[in-house]
Amino acid sequence: xNEIRNNQPNNEGExxxxxxxxxxxxxxxxxxxxxxxxxxxxxxxx
Amino acid sequence: xxLGERILEIWQAVSGSSEMIVATSVSVFVxxxxxxxxxxFLVGNNSGSLVSLFVFTMLLSAGILTFIVNINSAIxxxxxxxxxxxxxxLYSVEIKRLLWSxxxxxxxxxxxxxxxxxDEEKIQNCITEIIKALQNMSKNDxxxxxxxxxxxxxxxxxxxGVRLDSDISSELIExxxxxxxxxxxxxxIINGTKIVAAGCFLPLSQNIDKIPKDLGTRHRAGIGVxxxxxVMSFIVSEETGIISVARAGQITRYADTEIxxxxxxxxxxxELESSRK
Numbered sequence: 204x205n206e207i208r209n210n211q212p213n214n215e216g217e218x219x220x221x222x223x224x225x226x227x228x229x230x231x232x233x234x235x236x237x238x239x240x241x242x243x244x245x246x247x248x249x
Numbered sequence: 250x251x252l253g254e255r256i257l258e259i260w261q262a263v264s265g266s267s268e269m270i271v272a273t274s275v276s277v278f279v280x281x282x283x284x285x286x287x288x289x290f291l292v293g294n295n296s297g298s299l300v301s302l303f304v305f306t307m308l309l310s311a312g313i314l315t316f317i318v319n320i321n322s323a324i325x326x327x328x329x330x331x332x333x334x335x336x337x338x339l340y341s342v343e344i345k346r347l348l349w350s351x352x353x354x355x356x357x358x359x360x361x362x363x364x365x366x367x368d369e370e371k372i373q374n375c376i377t378e379i380i381k382a383l384q385n386m387s388k389n390d391x392x393x394x395x396x397x398x399x400x401x402x403x404x405x406x407x408x409x410g411v412r413l414d415s416d417i418s419s420e421l422i423e424x425x426x427x428x429x430x431x432x433x434x435x436x437x438i439i440n441g442t443k444i445v446a447a448g449c450f451l452p453l454s455q456n457i458d459k460i461p462k463d464l465g466t467r468h469r470a471g472i473g474v475x476x477x478x479x480v481m482s483f484i485v486s487e488e489t490g491i492i493s494v495a496r497a498g499q500i501t502r503y504a505d506t507e508i509x510x511x512x513x514x515x516x517x518x519x520e521l522e523s524s525r526k
Contacts, residue, residue: 226292227289230285230288230289230292231281231285233284233288233300233304234280234281234282234283234284234285234288235277235281237280237284237304237307238276238277238278238279238280238281238283238284239263239277240307240308240311241276241280241307241311241325241326241329242263242264242273242276242277242280243262243263243311244311244314244315244322244325245276245322245323245325245326246263246264246269246273246322247314247315247322
């Protein structure tokens with residue numbers, strides 16, 4: 204069993220967490236940009 | 250002009266007038282949250298192309314609407330509404346899985362097998378017993394489905410069978426699946442070192458095209474449960490005795506001792522551990 208446990212790469216988790224974090228930052232930035240565009244367009248007629 | 254004034258100026262331009270700044274900020278926040286969840290869901294389901302299409306359509310139509318004067322700009326909201334509708338239609342199964350996810354299940358007190366100690370020896374014993382049972386059933390052409398959960402199987406699936414809450418042993422697993430017994434046709438649900446239930450009915454897979462025609466209802470159920478819930482399942486074919494492993498709607502056939510050991514090791518050391526944090 205120790206063999207199975209030791210086979211898991213240790214820094215893989217760290218790398219994945221960083222990747223997931225930057226993916227979320229990207230999604231938030233994209234969502235924010237689209238939200239600003241939407242509100243800008245909706246306010247055009249006022 | 251400093252940065253603060255510049256941002257205020259841009260914000261006023263977005264708002265249309267200085268009185269609308271608060272309302273604009275709230276609207277931007279609401280739309281950001283909405284778009285964030287929509288994009289995160291699509292990215293999580295490998296639909297990067299749909300996200301690109303969404304962004305492209307939004308920007309293009311915003312550009313067009315900016316130059317058309319006599320039109321109600323509220324028409325712009327049709328585009329996100331259409332994309333949300335398309336997402337709900339295309340990903341109804343995934344949305345169901347999201348609603349049944351771990352966080353919701355915790356609230357409904359469906360977590361089973363908690364309070365048990367996950368010491369190394371006990372886990373090693375469980376892995377050995379499960380592999381022994383699977384290989385014995387494979388040798389004797391006894392059909393079986395074993396689902397490895399982290400306490401995230403919905404109550405309605407558990408209630409469709411018989412609750413056991415017993416320790417894992419190869420004898421018990423083989424007895425449950427031995428032909429002509431009341432529970433042999435359903436699935437066995439394992440959570441950690443406990444068998445939670447047996448004889449459970451599982452949702453069948455929706456991806457009929459992806460599953461080879463020679464696989465029957467047992468395989469479709471074994472794959473189907475992994476499509477809707479974040480679990481993995483072992484399926485032993487009654488006709489051929491082949492052991493398969495299903496995970497996230499994908500099936501790996503001809504699982505030997507090494508694959509079974511690796512899969513169970515990953516379940517016990519990684520997934521179960523992280524679900525308990």
